[in-house]
Amino acid sequence: MAVATAPTTSRGQRTHKIHVTVNGVPHDVEVEARTLLVHFLRENLNMTGTHIGCDTTNCGACTVLLNGRAVKSCTVFAVQADQATVATVEGLEKDGKLHPIQEGFHQEHGLQCGFCTAGMMMTAVAFLATNPKPTELQIREAISGNLCRCTGYVNIVKSIDHAARVMRETAEGKA
Amino acid sequence: MIPASFEYAVARDVADAIQLLGSSGGEGKVLAGGQSLIPLMKFRLAQPGLLVDINRVKGLSDIRENGELRIGALVREADLDMNAIVRERYPILVDTTRVIADPLVRNMATIGGNLAHADPANDHPATMLALRASVVARGPKGERVIPIDEFFVDTFTTVLAPDEILTEIRIPKRPAGGGGAYLKLERKVGDFAIAGVAAMVVMDEKGRIAAASIGVTNAGPTAIRARKAEDILRGQSPDDKTIAAAAAAAAGESKPWSDLRGPAEYKLDVIRVLTQRAIRKAVARATGGK
Amino acid sequence: MAVEIGGIGQSVKRKEDARFIRGKGKYVDDVKLPGMLYMDIARSPLAHARIRKIDTSKALAIPGVVAVITGKDLVPLNLHWMPTLMSDKQMVLPTDTVLYQAQEVAAVVATERYIAADGVDAIEVDYEPLPVVVDPIKALQPGATLVREDREQKDNHIWHWEVGDRAGTDRAFADADVVVKQDLYIPRIHVSSIETCGIVASFDKVEGKLTVWMTTQAPHAIRTVIALVAGHLGLAEHKIRVISPDIGGGFGGKVPVYPGYVLAIGASVLTGVPVKWIEDRAENIQADSFARDYHISAELASKKDGTMQALRVKTIADHGAFDAAANPSKYPAGLFHIITGSYPFEKSFVEVDGAYTNKPPGGIAYRCSFRVTEAAFTIERLVDVLALKLGRDPAELRMQNFIPPTAFPYTSSLGWEYDSGDYGRALRLAMDTIGYADLRKEQAEKRKRGELMGIGISSFTEIVGAGPSKNFDILGIKMFDSAEIRVHPTGKVMVRLGVKSQGQGHETTFGQIVAEELGIPVADIAVEEGDTDTAPYGLGTYASRSTPVAGGATAIAARKIREKAKLIAAHLLEANPDDIEWKDYKFQVKGVPSKSKTMQEVAFAAYTNHPQGMEAGLEAVDYYDPPNLTYPFGSYICVVDLDRGTGEVKIRRFVAVDDCGTIINPMIVEGQIHGGLTMGLAPALYEQINYDEQGNIQGGTFMDYLLPTAMETPNWETAKTTTPSPHHPIGAKGVGESATVGAPAAIANAVVDALAHLGVRHIDIPITPWKVQKILKENGVAE
Missing domain, CATH: 3.30.390.50 (CO dehydrogenase flavoprotein, C-terminal domain)
Structure with a gap:
């Protein structure tokens, strides 16, 4: 094993100060320009609920909401999230109460190994905000940027439908 | 897959972006949706020295129709899909945007990027050829309107100069019939x-x-x-x-x-x-x- | 009562969900230790080359790069080669020659993940290209490019393996009325669990203790392997702790030991600092173990009336540069000789030859028991080829030939003893569910109009639950599995197992087994796996073995507890143990329901008021050596419509009838079947890893390796029959892989059926639209 003799300092690449609000909590962090949003969340903020599955913008395991939109955080630089809001799986549960999408995935057995689950749920949350009463096909289209290897999607579709139903009932109850 | 290091600058407006690109000695790249560029950078197939982030530039994200349909280059595919004018009168654009990549990518990906990336596998180029569109480019010498037929040169190559930015797509108004x-x-x-x-x-x-x-x-x-x-x-x-x-x-x-x-x-x-x-x-x- | 307990047969919601839906799962990449370094790996761009020089100076000059490891550095440690599970050896890092593209060439250790990647980018290797052989058939020809110069044997032949009655089978074929023959290529594919592989290795120099968090399906076996491979470096097995935390899918891909693991362990041992290595997706697909890659030539002999008589199969198995298959030691081609399937062939003979090529090593399962999908696909395709030859309906021909329910236990002509089955019942249910007769009518009408639809059947028999110790071992370690149950004084239970869930829901289902046996609510039962410091020794989770083997251990350990508990109950009830019965989840004095004790009461007594002379406490361990394998089965029917213009295959409906014996949790079983079906669909229509003549991978990322999304995946319809295993303690057979085994043939048979009237007999998977369209065009029926 050849051992480096150079000093172990950072590379002198200019860093950028960013201000990002994640799940309602503001963070001021200095990052390299090339830091991917997913690594910023996982490494800088230690929020490891967001996963990395493919590196090529295919699998959606890294899906988070950036200013309310579902995006693949492995294909966004953290500097792009400066002054933005980010929502991750860790923020779904509020005051000890699960989000309907979390309940849906649990009730309908929408997860097995759990690795794609955060991305699936975040995609679904953004989707249901725009389409509260989706058809099965619309749900399938909505999650077609998220890969799951365990479930065959059938129960994920049911989970999202379950959440949609609960959210509609809650909304009607409030109205 | 980790991109190589690069300098990063946020463009305040189009002029600023052009200036930043011009100062990069040909090493600069525009960062719009990033959905093609960032994967290439993660493979280190692209290693730009400077990324000029145009996502905060105002005025590039509008869709207007007066005489012709004008689509800002920064319009995200998902927004194109949801736009009332597009849905009402340009269903071919809805056809196109809905088959680009996947719904999550479409939340970031821009119509301008889809054209400027000049991948023959991208979908908007064929549609724009059929629509007889033009693209508007702005550079240090000002603005020019390029007919789509003249825009694509080769795979990943357009007539855009390194310090030119695609700002708008113009589509002739859908004729009667x-x-x-x-x-x-x-x-x-x-x-x-x-x-x-x-x-x-x-x-x-x-x-x-x-x-x-x-x-x-x-x-x-x-x-x-x-x-x-x-x-x-x-x-x-x-x-x-x-x-x-x-x-x-x-x-x-x-x-x-x-x-x-x-x-x-x-x-x-x-x-x-x-x-x-x-x-x-x-x-x-x-x-x-x- | 049963519902409150959450015992066997209940769709208990999963306990493990609580952390996953909150983003609180703990996967290997979530482990972060103080001072941890990151490792990244430089890989060969060429499939076969001599390494002239590796220049690491630029990498070492990058601030933050701590070390670079090359093959030469490993030689003094004797770590440059490692043994494979199949008695072959594999390079950890090459000293002079690379044998496949993406092979590990050097490792960079740095203070940050990003800097490690920069280091890899800065390593310069001077290669001298060598001739490449990628086709195993060419590789076996005389004069072929030699892949393995290190072997004494100077050709690419690895092994020959055969089973059955060669002479008798040849005679049966010579005498047969009808013989059909089909060549099939089952391509190389990759499991591609959404989590890639990775490790955090942490060596404590003071204690001499190595702790690794690792994406492994078999933590105990890994511990032993580390001790065997690196024992000479001072790593003793009692000071090695392997933790397999939450695993993001395994499917067989997390059984082998990859060079990256060894390098990270080596780097931590040498630096005394924790080292993390997480591979990216390209590395995962391009270098980790592949599945399948079998070139099969199969023949079936029958009587004129369709009675199947004999089966003869010759196969060439491509293993890449090293035979790193994950099979039981005795079976270099796995359990491929389950190929007689659901049919009582009188004579059969199977031979397989392994070949080296300049491709990545492997030969793992892809969500199936060892080589069982290859077998099921071959026989179920071949039956359809016979049906076409005889002009018979494929369902009817199957019904005519199935091993009858009365014949079980049934010994196949290749030596397996099938435990139980009722194949006709499963197929009938599938036909009724999908409306088989109506579909055939519709197909006939559509054919007249030139429309193409097809109906495909697969009536597969699986072989899982490896396995009985007389035949099954891996590196000499017998394939038992284990459970340890402790009932605490307050009646709460800790269960520890030698297997390791990767999403199968063990924390729930194994709790249900214990709940059923002990009458303690499943909510009060904790199940732990994957930590070799605490869990009993076991061979891990793959080949659908958890329920058949560890499930047996769990039930028997619980029964041991119940036996002791009965004595305590008798003591508490002041009755003779012979007068105590276990009824309604309680110990009762026979005929006196009012005199009873719950398991919780007994548990408390076991620590507070146990009979004099008896050991205190209430716990048991069982190492279960299954008496036989289990044989799940099922019948699947798939309906496809073909696009005459584009050749696209659209799955209209897919009905899966599975029989996995006793079902512990119907919700989880159905989920396993859905997932298995999707991993059956994937190779049938989408996934394949190809190599060009230079050994360059085609399809090495998710951009080119096509996992089906929710849009391509049909809405699977499931149904079940239940034929318990007579030898398993709770009658369960295992189900995680059945659907992956059974589905590809149903889909392929459906597509062939849609084209059968044109004379089509077979299409190799994946059935791409261009393969279909070519047939349409050649027959003048394309749009």
């Missing part, structure tokens, strides 16, 4: 096209095709216009024989290559079949159907 459709064959959602065909027709009052334009995805180093097919259609009624002849001509003008998405010979057949189906759908839309 006009209709269009884009069809794409892909093996699965998110995969590159095996082939795609965009067809626009204008029908006259006698039910004949007064004008036609056809663009083809993945038919060569750039998206192509199937001019012979257009010639065959012009002035004819859209019967099976005419459509079949035009479709055969479109395939004849295409030069796809063999790859993981099929042998070239197969792709020619797909182009022929999709051309037939796209023309039929365009005619149906032009004549009031869906």
Whole structure:
């Protein structure tokens, strides 16, 4: 094993100060320009609920909401999230109460190994905000940027439908 | 997969972006949606020295129709899909945007990026060829309007200078009797096209095709216009024989290559079949159907 | 009562969900230790080359790069080669020659993940290209490019393996009325669990203790392997702790030991600092173990009336540059000789030859028991080929030939003893569910109109639950598995197992087994796996073995507890143990329901008031050596419509009838079947890893390796029959892989059926649209 003799300092690449609000909590962090949003969340903020599955913008395991939109955080630089809001799986549960999408995935057995689950749920949350009463096909289209290897999607579709139903009932109850 | 280091600058406006690009000694790249660029950077196939982030530039994200349809280059695919004008009058754009990558990518990906990246497998190029669109580019010498036919040079290469920025796409207003459709064959959602065909027709009052334009995805180093097919259609009624002849001509003008998405010979057949189906759908839309 | 307990047969919601839906799962990449370094790996761009020089100076000059490891550095440690599970050896890092593209060439250790990647980018290697052989058939020809110069044997032949009656089978074929033959290629594919592989290795120099968090399906076996491979470096097995935390899918891909693991362990041992290595997706697909890659030639002999008589199969198995298959030691071609399937062949003979090529090593399962999908696909395709030859309906021909329910236990002509089955019942249910007769009518009408639809059947028999110790071992370690149950004084239970869930829901289902046996609510039962410091030794989770083997251990350990508990109950009830019965989840004095004790009461007594002379406490361990394998089965029917213009295959409906014996949790079983079906669909229509003549991978990322999304995946319809295993303690057979085994043939058979009237007999998977369209064109029926 050849051992480096150079000093172990950072590379002198200019860093950028960013201000990002994640799940309602503001963070001021200095990052390299090339830091991917997913690594910023996982490494800088230690929020490891967001996963990395493919590196090529295919699998959606890294899906988070950036200013309310579902995006693949492995294909966004953290500097792009400066002054933005980010929502991750860790923020779904509020005051000890699960989000309907979390309940849906649990009730309908929408997860097995759990690795794609955060991305699936975040995609679904953004989707249901725009389409509260989706058809099965619309749900399938909505999650077609998220890969799951365990479930065959059938129960994920049911989970999202379950959440949609609960959210509609809650909304009607409030109205 | 980790990108190499780069400098990063946020452009305040288009002029600022042009200045930043100009100062980068050819090392600069525009960061818009980033959905093609960032994966390339993660493979280290692209290692720009400077990324000029134009996402905060105002005025590049509008969709307006006055005389012609003007789409800001920063319009995200998802927004194009949801736009009322587009949904009402340009269903071919809805066809196109909905088959680009996947819904999450479409939340970031921009129409300008889809064109400027000049990947022959991208979908907007063929549609813009069929729509007879122009693109607006701004550089240090000012603004120029480039007809889409002159825009694509080669795979990943356009006529844009390194310090020019694509700012807008202009699409002629849909004429009376006009209709269009884009069809794409892909093996699965998110995969590159095996082939795609965009067809626009204008029908006259006698039910004949007064004008036609056809663009083809993945038919060569750039998206192509199937001019012979257009010639065959012009002035004819859209019967099976005419459509079949035009479709055969479109395939004849295409030069796809063999790859993981099929042998070239197969792709020619797909182009022929999709051309037939796209023309039929365009005619149906032009004549009031869906 | 049963519902409150959450015992066997209940769709208990999963306990493990609580952390996953909150983003609180703990996967290997979530482990972060103080001072941890990151490792990244430089890989060969060429498939076969001599390494002239590796220049690491630029990498070492990058601030933050701590070290670079090359093959030469490993030689003094004797770590440059490692043994494979199949008695072959594999390079950890090459000293002079690379044998496949993406092979590990050097490792960079740095203070940050990003800097490690920069280091890899800065390593310069001077290669001298060598001739490449990628086709195993060419590789076996005389004069072929030699892949393995290190072997004494100077050709690419690895092994020959055969089973059955060669002479008798040849005679049966010579005498047969009808013989059909089909060549099939089952391509190389990759499991591609959404989590890639990775490790955090942490060596404590003071204690001499190595702790690794690792994406492994078999933590105990890994511990032993580390001790065997690196024992000479001072790593003793009692000071090695392997933790397999939450695993993001395994499917067989997390059984082998990859060079990256060894390098990270080596780097931590040498630096005394924790080292993390997480591979990216390209590395995962391009270098980790592949599955399948079998070139099969199969023949079936039958009587004129369709009675199947004999089966003869010759196969060439491509293993890449090293035979790193994950099979039981005795079976280099796995359990491929389950290939007689659901049919009582009188004579059969199977031979397989392994070949080296300049491709990545492997030969793992892809969500199936060892080589069982290859077998099921071959026989179920071949039956359809026979049906076409005889002009018979494929369902009817199967019904005529199935091993009858009365014949079980049934010994196949290749030596397996099938435990139980009722194949006709499963197929009938599938036909009724999908409306088989109506579909055939519809197909006939559509054919007249030139429309193409097809109906495909697969009536597969699986072989899982490896396995009985007389035949099954890996590196000599017998394939038992284990459970340890402790009932605490307050009646709460801790269960520890030698297997390791990767999403199968063990924390729930194994709790249900214990709940059923002990009458303690499943909510009060904790199940732990994957930590070799606490869990009993076991061989891990793959080949659908958890329920058949560890499930047996769990039930028996619980029964041991119940036996002791009965004595305590008798003591508490002041009755003779012979007068105590276990009824309604309680110990009762026979005939006196009012005199009873719950398990909780007994548990408390076991620590507070146990009989004099008896050991205190209430716990048991069982190492279960299954008496036989289990044989799940099922019948699947798939309906497809073909696009005459593009050749696209659209799955209209898919009905899966599975029989996995006793079902512990129907919700989880159905989920396993859905997932298995999707991993059956994937290779049938989408996935394949190809190499060009230079050995360049085609399809090495998710951009080119096509996992189906929710849009391509049909809405699977499931149904079940239940034929318990007579030898398993709770009658369960295992289900995680059945659907992956059974589905590809149903889909392929459906597509062939849609084209059968054109004379089509077979299409190799994946059935791409261009393969279909070519047939349509050749027959003049393309749009």
